Amino acid sequence: MIDSALQDPVVPARWTAEQYLRLVDDGVLGPDDRVELLEGVIVSVAPQNVAHAAGVVRANRCLTIAVGERAHVRPQLSFVAGKYSVPEPDLAVIAGGLDVSDRAHPRDALLVVEVSDSSLKQDRLTKAPMYAAANLPEYWIVNLRDGCVEVRRDPDPKARRYRSVTIARRGDVLEPIALDGVRIAVDDLLPSGIG
Numbered sequence: 001m002i003d004s005a006l007q008d009p010v011v012p013a014r015w016t017a018e019q020y021l022r023l024v025d026d027g028v029l030g031p032d033d034r035v036e037l038l039e040g041v042i043v044s045v046a047p048q049n050v051a052h053a054a055g056v057v058r059a060n061r062c063l064t065i066a067v068g069e070r071a072h073v074r075p076q077l078s079f080v081a082g083k084y085s086v087p088e089p090d091l092a093v094i095a096g097g098l099d100v101s102d103r104a105h106p107r108d109a110l111l112v113v114e115v116s117d118s119s120l121k122q123d124r125l126t127k128a129p130m131y132a133a134a135n136l137p138e139y140w141i142v143n144l145r146d147g148c149v150e151v152r153r154d155p156d157p158k159a160r161r162y163r164s165v166t167i168a169r170r171g172d173v174l175e176p177i178a179l180d181g182v183r184i185a186v187d188d189l190l191p192s193g194i195g
Contacts, residue, residue, distance in 0.1 A: 013040075014039075014040030014041070014084060015037055015042060015084065016040070016083055017080050017082070017083060017084065017085065017086045020042065021080075021086065021105070024078075034047075036078075036086060036087045036088045037084070037085055037087070038085055038087060038122075038126050038127070038130065039084050039085055039126065039130060040085075043122075045088065046118050046119060049117060049118075051144050051191050051194060052115050052116075052117050052118075052144065054191035055090075055115035055142050055144055055189065055190070055191055056075065056090045056091070056115050058188060058190070058191060059090065059091050059113050059115060059142060060073060060075045060091055062184055062185075062189065063091060063093060063111075063113070063184065066179075066182045066183070066184055067093060067179060067182060070095075070179065071094055071095050071096065071110055071179065072093075072094055072096070072097065072098055072101075073091055073092070073093055073094075074091070074092045074093075074094055075090065075091055076088050076089070076090055076091075077092070077101075077105070078105045079092050079105060079106055079107075079109065079112070080104075080106070081107075081131060081134040081136075082130065082133055082134050085130050086105070087127060087130070089113065089114055089127075090113055090114050090115045090142075091111075091112070091113040092106065092109045092111070092112050092113075093109055093110045093111040093112075093113075093176070093179070094106045094108075094110070095108070095109075095110055095178075107134075108134075108136075109136055110137065110138070110176065110178035110179060111136075111138045111140065111176050111178065112131055112138070112139050112140070113139075113141075114127060114140070114141050114142070115142040115144065116141050116143050116144060116145070117144040120141070120145055123141050124141065124150075127139075128141075128152055128161070128162065129160040129161060130160075131152075131155070132152070132155040132156060132159075132160050132161050132162050133160045134157070135155050135157045137153065137154075137155065137177055137178050138151070138152065138153050138176055138177055138178060139151075139152040139153075140152070140174070142189050142190065144190070144191070144194055147169070147170070147190060147194045147195020148167050148169050148186070149168040149169075149172075149186050149189055149190075150165065150166075150167060151164075151165070151166045151167070151168055151174065152165050153166075153177060169186060169195065170186055170195045171186070172185075172186045173185050173186070174186065
């Protein structure tokens with residue numbers, strides 16, 4: 001009979017956000033380690049292609065201008081989305097001023113945006129339930145493959161899903177539910193030549 005492989009007793013079967021952030025604080029994980037914690041698993045982040053980078057730049061610019069002083073936009077930075085998740089969403093719109101993030105990574109957001117190309121399955125199947133479980137009111141996937149924005153609203157944290165999923169296309173205007181009066185044109189989110 002063959003014994004199953006032994007697990008390293010120091011490595012947990014499922015990482016918590018606290019353990020993961022300790023790895024960062026202790027220098028085990030550094031800024032060049034392109035990883036994030038998703039549902040207890042440390043996952044590598046794929047390099048960005050030109051379209052993805054363009055989508056992040058466009059979304060960052062239009063959201064920053066649109067929200068003004070009402071909130072601040074954190075691009076590609078750690079966000080604690082529960083006990084076992086510390087993703088680095090492409091953009092997180094956080095209530096309050098810049099000092100809100102001075103002592104800890106945010107645990108709440110008005111809106112989270114992922115720009116998706118090669119990460120589309122992960123953004124739909126892993127991150128959408130994770131953000132719903134964290135009770136984030138709104139989650140957008142800027143879908144570069146299909147040239148649209150997938151808008152998820154009305155989270156059901158227990159079911160780990162959003163009750164409302166709609167598709168916005170070029171010519172449409174999005175109005176984030178937690179930011180009254182803010183309007184974002186889908187055309188401003190999608191790089192030229194997409195959609």
